[in-house]
Structure formats: structure tokens, C-alpha cells
Amino acid sequence: MYEIMTSDEAIRLIRDGDCICVNSFVGIENPVELHEALYRRYQKMQSPTHLTIVSSAGFGVWDTEHNAEGYIRDGAVDRLICGHFGAMMSxxxxxxxxxxxxxNLPLGCISHAIRAQAGGLSGALSKVGLDIFVDPRMEGPGINRVSIDDSLVKHVEVDGEEFLYYKLPKITIALIKxxxxxxxxxxTFDDMFMSGDALSICQAVKANRGKVIVQVDRLVDTPSRPRNAIIPGCLVDAIVVAEPQERNEAYTALTGSFEIPYEEWHTWSEKIDQASEKMLKDNTIGKxxxxxxxxxxxxxxxxxxGIGIPxxxxxxxxxxxxxxxxxxTVESGGIGGFPxxxxxxxxxxxxxxxxDMANQFDLYDNGGLDICFMGALEVDQYGNINAHRGPGAFAGIGGFANITAKTPTVVFCMSFNAKGLTVSQKSGEITIEKEGSVPKFVEHVNSISFSSKRAIENGQKxxxxTERCVFRLTPKGLKLIEVxxxxxxxxxxxDQLPFEVEYKQ
Structure with missing residues (x-):
């Protein structure tokens, strides 16, 4: 039976060594008050400690001083398993x-591994990740030198087919908003942008005899309509009521609380960009x-x-x-709107x-998309892509690996080089005013996010x-098809490429 608690009371349910699963998506729908309460407790008691935190899509809020950043920085956490780290600034x-x-595991593979655990399975099989960095025959999922756990991803064969087997540690605490x-x-999740992995997380935690802690904006007297109750009360241990953060009026467009016809998508998108101080620059290359x-x-x-140039x-x-x-579509589970x-x-x-997010990745993993548009940091002579890790920095693979693994047409949108590239366009003709100092076409990518070998085997286009030409992947490598x-x-x-490509004028 659930109890209504303060955030400080609820966090006492967490013990040293627990494995916490956070339901969030990059920078949205984080149970911020629960994270802040955990940090307060850690500062006072130096407990809980030796924590593992799992999150399909990461759990930052683009702020080094809020959410989980403080207690992670101070040493409460021994291990992180995430699909994306972009919003986790420090x-x-x-x-x-x-x-x-x-x-760093593919976002959808973490989501499916959580769902598998909810169903009493140790892990989830997937073809996503074969021949890219996460494959233990390549680099494996560890990001740094101390990340040597080889139990999270294994290469296996079943009925003569090869898969990766994704296995998470047993989840014992759920932190949900x-x-x-x-x-x-x-x-209910009525005012939320998504429900993510919420139900699967709670089911897995209860199966593991753990504790489910949910932060909500309010308590209501009227019973929820059955289809609207994402998490049934029998799975909940603690409910924390926290004053919701103020949202700009523009963000109400994202909750689905009123219909927004196609003709108004652009207007609302501009309002959101203004509210977040994100305005599209006059980007000739991107255009x-x-x-x-x-x-x-x-x-x-x-x-x-994808985000960025795409x-x-x-x-x-x-x-x-x-x-x-x-x-x-968007990875968090949305279909039929404007991300x-x-x-x-x-x-x-x-x-x-x-x-639910796991259902979205069912669609992606099985080739349910017709086409995707993704960014890229590097491409090599074979057509392999590095999209998740630059020199001395990383954000993580996110949903990229799932989205590109089986989609029939994959379009990478990228500048020919970076850092200083200046391009102009007049009367339909393009002029390279200045080349960038960082090449994006390289002999070998630093880490593989997309396997050209797999794409050829799958028959993908x-x-x-780029801003000057288009290449197409062939069994022999890149072919220049448009100038x-x-x-x-x-x-x-x-003359700018460090390798030869096929080209017929």
C-alpha cells in the first residue's frame, strides 16, 4: 500500500548499493525534487552510497547544480548505465x-532490457549494436578506463543467428515523475510530454522486491479513468507531491491537452524556440x-x-x-506530430x-520507419559513421543505433568539414569561401556508431x-553521385578526401 510522503521521507527508502532506474528523457520529465532530496540526504549522512543508476535516455536538466549532478559529483554513485548523457553537464x-x-548502450536496447526484466527475463536479445562500438568484439559499452563490466552486453547465437544480449543489473528503486x-x-501522466519506460520500470522493481517512488504535481479525488492510469497504485510505495515547475505558455502545446492542427505547428514551434532562447541562425550550410x-x-x-543539421x-x-x-516520430514515444x-x-x-518508449523502439528495430535523417561527426572510406563521440567529449549513442539499424533509407546530414567552414550561395550556385580546419571524412572513424557492413547486408539505401555534394554507400565504399x-x-x-571514391562525371 502506498504512502504519501515528503521527498526527504521517501528517499530514506533507498539503501546503500541500490540500483536506481530513472524514468526521464534527456532533459525532460525528471523527478527533480526526488534527486534534490537524495542529494540533501547524501550531504548530511554520506548515504546512500555505492549506487548504480540506469536510465534509457539520461536524466540531466542541462544544469550542473541541479537534479542528480550534485550527488554524482560528490561520490554517491559507483556506476551509470545510460543511452544518452547530453543533458548531464558535469x-x-x-x-x-x-x-x-x-x-553507454543504445537507448532502445536499455528500454527493452528494462521491459524484459519486468517480465522475469534476465535480458533482451537484439540485432541492434552488432558491429558498432557497443559490440564486445569491438569496443564494448564502457566509456572510460574503469568501465570493464563485460556482463552488460554479450555476443550470442540463437538458432544460427547472431544477436547482442543486453542485461541490466537488478533494478531495486524506481524514481518516476x-x-x-x-x-x-x-x-496519470496527463500533463507530461511522455510516459517513457514508467510502467516497465515499476513492474521490474516490484518483481525485485524493491521500492517505487513517484513524484506528482497533485493529488486528485476523482478516480483516474482506467486507460489513463499508466501506473496502478498497487505498484507504488511512496507518492511525493511537489509544486510543479512553472512552464512558459508555449510548452502547454506539448502536453496534448488541446488539438494543434498542422497549420499551427510552425507557430507553436517558434514560440517554444523563443521561450528556450533557441532561434535558428542564418545557417547557409544547414539550409x-x-x-x-x-x-x-x-x-x-x-x-x-535527428537534432542539429537534420x-x-x-x-x-x-x-x-x-x-x-x-x-x-520521436524516440520517447510520440507519433504524428512535430518534434x-x-x-x-x-x-x-x-x-x-x-x-511507451519500448513500443516505439519495437517499431524502429524492426524497420517500421521508411526513412531517417541523422547527423554525423565522422565518416570513413567504408561509409561507417561516428555520431556519438568526439575527441575529449561525448554525448552518447541515444536512439541513433536503433533508428539507423534497419530503416530502409538512411540519410546522414553533415558538413564536409567543420570549424571555420564558410559557404555562400547565390543564384543557385555554391561557393566554398573558406574550408574548415577539422575534416569529417577520415580514413578510419574514432568509434563506430553505424556499420556500413551491416547496412549493405540489410540492403539499406x-x-x-553535405553542403557541396552527395555520396551513396555501395559494397565498395562511398560513391560520389551528385556535385x-x-x-x-x-x-x-x-582532392579534399583522404581516400578514393567512385565517381563518374
Missing amino acids: TKKLVLEDRFEAY GTAADHKGNI IIGRRAAKELRVDDIVNI EMVSRYARKSGMLDMVTL VSGEAFGAMIGAASVY VLYV YPGIDAKRDIL
Whole structure:
């Protein structure tokens, strides 16, 4: 039977050595008050300690002084297992200093491993991750030198087929953020941007005789409608009521509390960008890439568009009218709306449906998308992509590996080089004013996020769209298939590459 508690009381349920699973998505829907209470307790008691924290998509809030950053920095955590570390501003720096163990697994594979544990299974099989960094035959999931646990990901064969087997430690504590709890303890997510892995986390924790702690905005007298109660009260141990953080009016568009027709998506997107102080810059490079990449869209496509340069695809799809003829998706579970970026990444304007994250990755892993548009840090002569780890920095693989593993058409949107690249366009012709000092086409990528070998075996169409040309993946490597007007193929492309590519004028 659940109890209503203060955050400080609820955190006392956590013991040294517990494995905490946080339901959040990058920077959204974090149970901030629970994290703050855990830090207060740790500062006072130096307990709980030796914690493991699991999160499919990470649990930062883009702030080094809030959420979990403090107690992680002070030493309460021994091990982190996350799909993405981007919003965990100080934590990702400490990882590279070998302060504690840290493992990066594909977001969807963590989500499926949580669901497997909820069903009494030790782990989850997946073809996602084969021949990329997480494969133990390659690098394995450990990010730093102290991360040597080889039990999290194993290469196995079943009925003559090869898989990766993802196994998480037993989850004993759930930290969840919901909207409201009724008098039976049922938890709804009405004002939330997503429900993520909430139900599976709670089921796994209860199966492991652990404790489920839920932070909500309010208590309500009226019982929840059965289909709206994401977490049944019988799975909840502690409910903490915390004053909700104030949200700009623009963010109400992301809760699904009112209908937003297609014609208003752009207006609401601009309002959210203004509220988050994120405005699109006059980015000539991004515009050229986005315009060309958007031409790959077809009517009725089911689509995923990554953050960064790929976001320009949606701008040009809207201008052409194609955006109204495709279905966009986002990893957190949203389908049929317009994904937002920045600090609210994971939320959707005008979503038709938002379901559990594991179900979204069922769609992605089995080739349910028609096309995806992803960013890239590096590409090598074979067409392999590094999208998750740069020199001296990393954000994590996130949903990238799941999204690109089986999608029939994969379009990488990337500049030809970086750091100083200046490009102009006039009357349809492109001029390279200044080359960047950091090459993005390299002989060998530093770490593999996308395997060209797997893509060829799967029969996927793979394009690499830049501001000056387009390459296509072939069994022999990259083939230059388009050179934009104003670009000299030899001077601006072929002479700049550290390897040869196929090209026929």
C-alpha cells in the first residue's frame, strides 16, 4: 500500500548499493525534487552510497547544480548505465576523468532490457549494436578506463543467428515523475510530454522486491479513468507531491491537452524556440543540406529526424508541403506530430499518439520507419559513421543505433568539414569561401556508431548529404553521385578526401 510522503521521507527508502532506474528523457520529465532530496540526504549522512543508476535516455536538466549532478559529483554513485548523457553537464565530464564506471548502450536496447526484466527475463536479445562500438568484439559499452563490466552486453547465437544480449543489473528503486495520483494511488501522466519506460520500470522493481517512488504535481479525488492510469497504485510505495515547475505558455502545446492542427505547428514551434532562447541562425550550410535531404521524402513515409543539421529537413519539408504528407516520430514515444528540439527534445507538438518508449523502439528495430535523417561527426572510406563521440567529449549513442539499424533509407546530414567552414550561395550556385580546419571524412572513424557492413547486408539505401555534394554507400565504399552547381568536383571534393571514391562525371 502506498504512502504519501515528503521527498526527504521517501528517499530514506533507498539503501546503500541500490540500483536506481530513472524514468526521464534527456532533459525532460525528471523527478527533480526526488534527486534534490537524495542529494540533501547524501550531504548530511554520506548515504546512500555505492549506487548504480540506469536510465534509457539520461536524466540531466542541462544544469550542473541541479537534479542528480550534485550527488554524482560528490561520490554517491559507483556506476551509470545510460543511452544518452547530453543533458548531464558535469557528469559527462567526470566520466572522462574515470571518476566512476559509466556505460553507454543504445537507448532502445536499455528500454527493452528494462521491459524484459519486468517480465522475469534476465535480458533482451537484439540485432541492434552488432558491429558498432557497443559490440564486445569491438569496443564494448564502457566509456572510460574503469568501465570493464563485460556482463552488460554479450555476443550470442540463437538458432544460427547472431544477436547482442543486453542485461541490466537488478533494478531495486524506481524514481518516476507523473502528473497526479488519485485516492487509490493510480498515477496519470496527463500533463507530461511522455510516459517513457514508467510502467516497465515499476513492474521490474516490484518483481525485485524493491521500492517505487513517484513524484506528482497533485493529488486528485476523482478516480483516474482506467486507460489513463499508466501506473496502478498497487505498484507504488511512496507518492511525493511537489509544486510543479512553472512552464512558459508555449510548452502547454506539448502536453496534448488541446488539438494543434498542422497549420499551427510552425507557430507553436517558434514560440517554444523563443521561450528556450533557441532561434535558428542564418545557417547557409544547414539550409543547403536540409533542402537537398528533404527531397528524399515520399508521401506516407514514417520518419525520424535527428537534432542539429537534420532539423533543417523539416523546415524544407514544410515549405514544399511534404511535411503534411508524412508521419514524424520521436524516440520517447510520440507519433504524428512535430518534434521539438533543444531542452525539450523528446516532446512533440500536435502528436497523434504517445505510447511507451519500448513500443516505439519495437517499431524502429524492426524497420517500421521508411526513412531517417541523422547527423554525423565522422565518416570513413567504408561509409561507417561516428555520431556519438568526439575527441575529449561525448554525448552518447541515444536512439541513433536503433533508428539507423534497419530503416530502409538512411540519410546522414553533415558538413564536409567543420570549424571555420564558410559557404555562400547565390543564384543557385555554391561557393566554398573558406574550408574548415577539422575534416569529417577520415580514413578510419574514432568509434563506430553505424556499420556500413551491416547496412549493405540489410540492403539499406544510405546517403551522405553535405553542403557541396552527395555520396551513396555501395559494397565498395562511398560513391560520389551528385556535385552541386558551382562546386568543382576535383578541387572541392576529391582532392579534399583522404581516400578514393567512385565517381563518374
